[in-house]
Amino acid sequence: MSIPQELYPSQDDLPYEEELLRNPFSLKLWWRYLVARTDSPHTKRFTIYERALKALPGSYKLWYAFLRERLELVRPLPITHREYQKLNNTFERALVTMHKMPRIWIMYLLTLTEQKLVTKTRRTFDRALCSLPVTQHDRVWDPYLVFVSQRGVPIETSLRVYRRYLKYDPSHIEDFIEFLVIRACGKRRGEHADVVSGLNVDAIIRGGIRKFTDEVGRLWTALADYYIRRELTEKARDVFEEGMTTVVTVRDFSVIFDAYAQFEETVLLVKMEGVSEDELDEGEGNGEEDEDEDDDDEDDRLHVAKIERKLKRFWLSDDKEVELRMARVEYLLDRRPELANSVLLRQNPHNVEQWHRRVKLFELYEDHKDVVNARVIFDKAVQVNYKTVDNLASVWCEWAEMELRHKNFKGALELMRRATAEPSVEVKRRVAADGNEPVQIKLHKSLRLWAFYVDLEESLGTLESTRTVYERILDLRIATPQIIINYAMLLEEHKYFEDAFKVYERGVKIFKYPHVKDIWVTYLSKFVKRYGKSKLERARDCLSMLLK
Template sequence: MNYDDWTLDRLVAPADMALEHELAKNPHDLASWQAYYRLVEAAETSPESVQKKLFVLERAVQAVPRSAEMWLLYTDVAESLVEHASYYHHRSDFGVVNSVYERALLLLADNHQLWQRYLRFLTSRQQCEVTFIRRRFNRALLCLKGSVAAIWQLYLAFGEAVGGLTACHVWSKYLQYLGGVEHADGGHIVLVLAQYVQNDQYLNAIALYRAVLASSRDLPVSRLQLLNEYLEVLVDLSKTSPSASLTNHFELAVKDAIALYPDQLGPLYLQLTQFMTEQGHHAKSRHYYNQAILHCDSVRDFVMIFDAWTQFEESRLTELSEAVENNNTDEAAILDALASLDFRMNYLDNLISNRPFLLNDMMIRKDPNNLDHWFQRIDLHKDNLDKVLPTYAQALTQINPLKAHSGTSNTLPKLWINYARVYSSRDDWKTANLIFSKSVTSTFRSVDELVDLYIEWTESNLSAPFKDADTKALYIVQQVLFENKSKDELHASVSKNLRLWSFYIDLLQSFIEDDEKQAENIDRVCDAYTKMIDIKIASPKTILSFASFLQLVNYNERSLAVYESGLRLFTDSELRFEIWNVYLSKAISFGLDIERTRDLFDTCLFENNGCPASLAKPFILLYSNFERDHGFVLKSLKVIKQGIKKLSDGWELAISKEQRSKILNDKFDLYTILFISVEDIETKRGLYEEAVEDSQLSLDQLIRLSDEFIDFEVQQKQISRARGLFKFICKLCNPKNNSLIRISQIWAKWETFEVDHGDEITYKEMLRFKRTVVDEFEKVSKFNEQLNPMGFVKGETVGGAKDEEEVRNPEEIDMDM
C-alpha cells in the first residue's frame, strides 16, 4: 500500500469543505463524522475513494475513539484493501489490518462483534499464524463477558482445521470452560477423547477416560464402548512405553469393568490375560486365567476362557521346546529348560483333566439349587471318598430346599439318602442314622419328600445287622405317626400321610410270621387301620385292605364290620359302590344267614342312602342270582322287577344326559333278563305289555322289545295280537324316515307276516295303515313349517288348488303281494 500520494489536496474536495468547517467547530460530533463518511462512500469507486474513506475513518476514530460503529466501518474498509491479496506476498498489508483491529480492541475489548470479525479474519486469511491466532482467541475469551458460544465455535473450528496438539489444546480448554467432566456435554467429551487418541496424546486420553468412567453422567455412547476404547489406548501405549504404572492402570480398569459388567467377564478377562502375556507377565496371565475360570457363570465364557488358557500353555511349551533346541552350549540352562518343560506339560495335562470339574463348578455357581449339577459333581468324585463326603455336606448347605429343582428324577431327599448310604455301606450306622435324623428336620416343599426320607430311614435300619434292628426301624415310623408334636405345618402333616401309614401297616404285617407274638402283631395292625379311619385319612382301598387282612387271619365277622365303617365314612357314590361290591360278594361267600344277606341287599338297593340307580344294575343281578341259587325263583324275579322300578325312579331324578342314557340301557337289559327268566306264558305276556308301555324307554328300545313281543305272540299263534303290536309300534315313526333302520325292518317284517299269516284284505289294511301313518306325519311336518317364530299358523291362500293327496281316493291301494 503506497502512502506517498496521500496529500491533503487530493483527500479534501471542495464539496467536503462544509463538513470540514463543521467538524473543526465540533470534532467530537459522531453524527457529523457519519455524514462525512456517507458523503465519501457515495462517491464513485476509485483508489482515491478508498483513501478518502480511510482518511475520514482514521480521523473519526481519533476524534470519537469509543465509537464501535466507526471502528467497524474502519475494519471493513481495511479488510477490503487485502480482499484479493495473498498473505504470503503482502504480510505488511495484513499487518496494517491487524493493527486496526488491535487498536479498536484496545478501546473496545468487550465488543463481541469486533472480536468475532477479527477472529474470523485471522482464521480465514492467516491460518499459518497458529500461535498468534490461538493467543488472540485466548485474549478474546478473557476480555469478553457473558455468552462466548460464538467465539468457542470459531475456536473449535480453528482447532479442527489445524489439528494436532493445537486441536487437543483447544478442546481441553473448551472442556475446562464447560466445567469439566461432570458438567460438560457428553458429545463434547467424546470429541475431546477422539482428538487425544488421534493425536497420540495417550496420557491426556488416559486421564480423561478415567475421569469419564468414574463419573455418572450420560454419554452419547455406551460406557462399555468407552471402556474398550480406554483399554485399547492402554494397549497402544504399552507397546511404546511399557511401565508398571500402566500395567496397574490396566488391571484396575478391567477389575472395575468386571464389577460393573459381569456379563462381559469372559471378554474382559481375555483382554487382561492377553495384555499380561504381551508384557511378558506369564505368571499374572495364569493367575487371571484361573480367576476367570473361578468366576465365570456361563458356558460360553467358560469355553472361551478355557480354550484361550490351553492355547496359552501350549504356546509356552512351544517356546520352551524351541529354547532347548536352540541352546547347544550351556548344559545347566538346558537342564533348567527341560525341567520347566516337564513341569509345564504336567500342568497342562492336569488342566485338561480337570476340565469337567471346573465346568461343574461353574454350573453350580450359576445355579446352586440345581440338583443335577450336584449329583454330577458327586459322580465325578465317586472314586474319592475324601472328596465325596465334603461335596454332600457342601450341597446340603448351599441348596435352598424351597428352590431346589431338577431336570431329571433327582430330588433333595435322594441327596440325603445317598449321603447316608455312603456311611451305611461302610457299616457306620450311627453316622447314617444321624444324617437321617438331620434330614427329617430340614425344610421341604412337599410332604411326599419327607415321607420318602422316613421310609428310606426305616428300610435302612431294617437291613442293619445289629440286634433288634426291626424294633428300632419300627420305632422310627411309630414316633412320627403317633408322637409327632411338630409345630411346622409340613412336618405335622406327615402323621396324616396315607402312604406312610400304608408303609407302617405293611411293616407290621411282615412281623406276623412270628408265632410267639402273632396275636399281638395282629392287634397292632388292626389298631393302625382303626387309627387311619379315626383320623379320616383312609381311602376305599384302605378299607378293602383292612377287611382283606381280617379275612386272611380268619376274622370274617370283624371284616364285615370294617365294610360297614367304610360305608359310613364315605358319601361319594362311586366310592361306596366299590365297597358295596366287595362287601356283598364277601357276605355271600361267607354263607351268612339268608335274611341277613337280604337285609344287606335291601340296604344297598332300596334305602335312601343306598346305591344310586346308575350303579345299581350289578347289585340287582347279584341279588337276583342269590335268590335263584337258594331256590327262590319268584323272589328272584321280584328283585328284578323292583330293580326296574328303582331305575325308573332314578331316571326321573337323574340330571345329566349320560346318567339317563346309562339307566335306560341298564333297564332294557333287566327287561331282557326278566323275559328270559320267566316261563309262564301269561306272566311273560303281562311283563311284555308293561315293557312296551314304558314311556321312559327310547324308540329304538321300544322297537326291539316290541319285535320280541311279536315273535312271542306269533309262537303262541296269537295272530291278531301280533297284528295289533305291529300297528302299535309302526305308528311311532314315519315309515319314510330312512335314518331309523329298525322301523324299516319292522315294516318289512309286517309285510312278510301278512304274506305268511294274512290274506288280501289284511294286506290292503296294512298298506292303508301305512299310508295313513305317512299322511299324519306329513301333516304334522307341514303344520310345523307354517309356524312363524311367534307360534302362529300362516293363513291359507284363498282359492288355492288343493294338494294332490287331498283329492286322491283314500280307498285306492296299490297291491304288491
C-alpha cells in the first residue's frame, strides 16, 4: 500500500525533521512541530501524532491532544460512521499507558455512551472502576449513573449498578428511590403484562412473609387477595387458614381473621343477592308464560329459559348454598377463641396459664357433646414441642381419659398404642441432622404414659396384649420395682406361676439394693408359699443370690 504524497515531509518540515532525528524523544520538539502544522490536513497531523506517540507512549499531553482532535473530527458524523471505530481503537491504545488517568477514561466513556453501545459501555465503566483508585471513583460514578438511567438500558442492569453504587456511597439511597419511581411511572401498567404474567406471586409474597416479620398479617391478606382477584376462592381460604395457624402475634392474627371474616360475609351477601334475583326472574318468567300461551315462539323461548333455570339449580346455587356459606361464617366466628389461644401458645408453648385455658376449651367442647372438635384440639396439642416429656404425656393421658368418658374404649387403646410407638430410624436420623430434638422423639420412653397404657390393657385388653405391654416396658428398661411386682402378680392371677417367677428373677437382675428389696421379699414369699419344702435346692440358690 503506497503512502499518499501529502503525508511526506515538505521543505518547510525539514528543519523540524532534522531536529527530531537528532533528539526523537524530546516532547518540546514534537509539540513545536504540531503547533507549526496547525493548519495542515488532519491526516497529516494524525501521522505526526502517531510518530510522536510511538517515541513517547507515556506522554499524557500528546494523547490528550490527539484524542481531542479525533473527537472533533467525528462530532458531526453519525454514530454508525467507521471513524467512530477508529476513535474507539485509539482510545484503547491510549489506555494501555494512560489507564491511571481519569480524564482519558471519562472522555472514552462519554463517547461510548453517545454511541449507544450498552454492553461495551458497561464493561468499560467496570474497567475504569477497577483501574482507578477509590478516591477517583466519584468521577466515574456520575456518568455511569447517567448511562444506566438512559432508555434502552435493561432495568436489571440499572438495578445492579445502583446497588453497587449504594455500597460505595449509601447516602444516595434517595436517588435510587427516585430512579425506581421514574422507571415505574415510565410505563403504563398494561405494558408490564408480559413481565407480570411470568412472576411467581405466591413465592414472592411468601418470601416477604419470611423476611418482613413486622408485616406478616398484611402480607398474608395480600396473598389471599391475589387469589380472590383470580377467582380462586378455595385457594384464598387455604391461605387465610394457613396464615391464622402460623402467625405468632395477636395483631397479625387479628388482621388475617378480620379479612377472612369480611371475605366470607361478602361471599354470603353476593350469593343471597343472586338467589333473590333468580327468584324475581322466575316470577317474571311465569307471568310472561301465562300471557303468551298462544304465541308459539314465545313459548319456545320460555321453555328454553325454564330448562336453563333447572340446569342452574342442578348445581349448589340455591338456598342450600346460602346455608352452607352461613354455616362457614358461623364456624369461623366460633373458632376465634381457639385460634387466638393457639397464637399465644405458639409464642410460648410453656405458658401454663394458656394451657389451662386450652383445657377449659376441651371441657367446653366435651360438655356440649362436641367430641369431634375436642379431638381436633387434642390432636393439635400433642404436636406442640413442650418443655418436658411429662407435659406431653399428660396431654395424651387426658385425651385417652376423655375417650374413656365417652365409652370409646377401643379409641383410647389405639391412642395409647399411637403415643407409645417408637419413632422410625429415618425420623431419628432426620432429627439428629437438624440438631433440635423435640420431646415427641422421647415420648415412647415416658414411664407415666406406659403406666397409664398398661392399666388400660389390664382393664380393657386381653392377657396377651397386657403381657406385650409389660414386656415392652422391660425392653425399654424403664420399669420400676412396682411394675415388676404388678406384672408377676398378673401372671399369678392367671395361674402362670413359673412365668411370674421368671419375671421376679428378671427384676432382681435389673435393680440393685435397696430398690430390689421389695422384689426379693415378694419373690421369696410367693415361692415358699407355692412350693414349700418341695424345691429346697432352688430356694437355696435364690437365698445365695440374695446374700451376694
